[in-house]
Amino acid sequence: MxxxxxxxxxxxxxxxxxxxxxxxxxxxxxxxxxxxTGPPASAPHGYVAGAQEAAEQQSRxxxxxxxxxxxxxxxxxxxxxxxxxxxxxxxxxxxxxxxxYFHTTGGTHVLDGGAWMVDHGDHVHYYRTRIRDIGRxxxxxxxxxxGDAAVAAVTDEDGRARIYRRxxxxxxxxxxxxxxxxxxxxxxxxxxxxxxxxxxxGKGSTRVVVYDxxxxxxxxxxxxxxxxxxxxxxxxxxxxxxxxxxxxxRESHGAFTAEKIAYGGDVPEAERATDFRHRAGSxxxxxxxxxxxxxxxxxxxRTWTRVKTGPVVAANTAxxxxxxxVLETDRSLHGYDIATGxxxxxxxxLLTKAPESGTDGTGGPAIEVDxxxxxxxxxxxxxxxxIDYNDNLRVARSFxxxxxxxxxxxxxx
Numbered sequence: 001m002x003x004x005x006x007x008x009x010x011x012x013x014x015x016x017x018x019x020x021x022x023x024x025x026x027x028x029x030x031x032x033x034x035x036x037t038g039p040p041a042s043a044p045h046g047y048v049a050g051a052q053e054a055a056e057q058q059s060r061x062x063x064x065x066x067x068x069x070x071x072x073x074x075x076x077x078x079x080x081x082x083x084x085x086x087x088x089x090x091x092x093x094x095x096x097x098x099x100x101y102f103h104t105t106g107g108t109h110v111l112d113g114g115a116w117m118v119d120h121g122d123h124v125h126y127y128r129t130r131i132r133d134i135g136r137x138x139x140x141x142x143x144x145x146x147g148d149a150a151v152a153a154v155t156d157e158d159g160r161a162r163i164y165r166r167x168x169x170x171x172x173x174x175x176x177x178x179x180x181x182x183x184x185x186x187x188x189x190x191x192x193x194x195x196x197x198x199x200x201x202g203k204g205s206t207r208v209v210v211y212d213x214x215x216x217x218x219x220x221x222x223x224x225x226x227x228x229x230x231x232x233x234x235x236x237x238x239x240x241x242x243x244x245x246x247x248x249x250r251e252s253h254g255a256f257t258a259e260k261i262a263y264g265g266d267v268p269e270a271e272r273a274t275d276f277r278h279r280a281g282s283x284x285x286x287x288x289x290x291x292x293x294x295x296x297x298x299x300x301x302r303t304w305t306r307v308k309t310g311p312v313v314a315a316n317t318a319x320x321x322x323x324x325x326v327l328e329t330d331r332s333l334h335g336y337d338i339a340t341g342x343x344x345x346x347x348x349x350l351l352t353k354a355p356e357s358g359t360d361g362t363g364g365p366a367i368e369v370d371x372x373x374x375x376x377x378x379x380x381x382x383x384x385x386x387i388d389y390n391d392n393l394r395v396a397r398s399f400x401x402x403x404x405x406x407x408x409x410x411x412x413x
Contacts, residue, residue: 051129058115058128059412062100063405066090070403085133093407096147110134115412135174144187159183186228191238192251198228210256223258229274234283236299261302277316279369280413284319288312307341313355316367345392352381368410377408
């Protein structure tokens with residue numbers, strides 16, 4: 001059995017420098033789990049109480065069958081699937097890299113996947129600890145949760161947001177939350193020790209508002225985002241999907257700016273980029289562009305590329321020169337060169353049952369990507385495939401399961 005050896009860097013260095021944590025490297029490590037009075041004098045750099053530090057990324061897949069509620073955590077280092085509490089009726093499964101969020105009509109259940117990383121910019125620490133159920137927080141279908149190393153922002157479908165301290169979740173309990181004043185359009189996103197939100201200015205425009213960690217409004221970059229849908233955090237800033245393209249919000253030396261990355265032409269609503277997928281730490285985003293194409297947004301270069309494909313079920317990429325990976329309705333994965341749009345590789349049919357197009361993010365087959373591998377779930381086949389996208393989409397491993405993994409996210413990144 002092969003073990004992935006490449007390390008990954010996820011999220012910006014700003015994520016490690018958060019207001020509820022002190023900015024020193026040793027202090028960040030110390031607050032990555034339950035509070036303590038300080039490590040033993042002989043503790044090495046990167047010490048985290050109650051966690052084991054590892055030399056490589058400790059990726060795990062959270063898997064759920066909404067119909068039965070069966071839930072597993074698949075450890076990609078050991079290949080072992082761990083049974084955890086059942087979560088029946090899950091309408092969506094999301095993650096912030098450590099915690100999994102099982103959205104149901106009765107609220108959102110938080111699960112600590114027990115694997116995470118801390119990015120210090122010039123080096124990365126990887127940790128693993130026990131898997132445990134944290135509890136339920138209010139917010140049913142339509143709730144959006146975005147987090148960084150210090151806080152999690154939970155925005156309900158009416159735009160009301162509550163802020164939770166991650167340190168409480170790291171201790172195994174939900175803890176108290178506080179409300180963020182006002183109603184917001186889209187998710188509230190923690191970024192650079194602040195909270196970013198989109199609000200209606202009362203004049204028919206939607207604008208970016210920046211709050212500090214206490215909820216005080218501190219900035220409002222001069223930019224509009226019509227009909228906002230979709231968001232992603234990259235090393236270059238926060239990307240917000242807008243009707244005419246994307247809005248990139250950045251922080252530099254305490255100042256926030258917003259820059260429009262336009263499509264460069266009229267795009268029908270059905271072909272807009274609204275569901276961004278990417279490798280954590282990458283600045284290359286993907287999103288379906290209708291049923292037979294995929295948008296690729298290079299945040300570094302500020303460019304959009306529309307890659308024509310077959311009927312799209314799911315798409316993702318590792319960025320940095322890697323292929324665009326597309327699951328199509330022929331049950332196969334296809335690789336496309338992003339620069340030229342050329343079809344360069346394909347697998348044999350992997351899925352047991354032909355999927356419908358446009359299911360990514362709402363259950364069914366999905367593609368998760370990290371620095372060295374991609375993962376594809378086959379619900380009808382009770383299986384997950386590990387794909388080496390650097391080797392013509394070669395199937396590196398196949399994991400048989402005792403459940404139908406209809407929902408899947410990757411943690412430990």
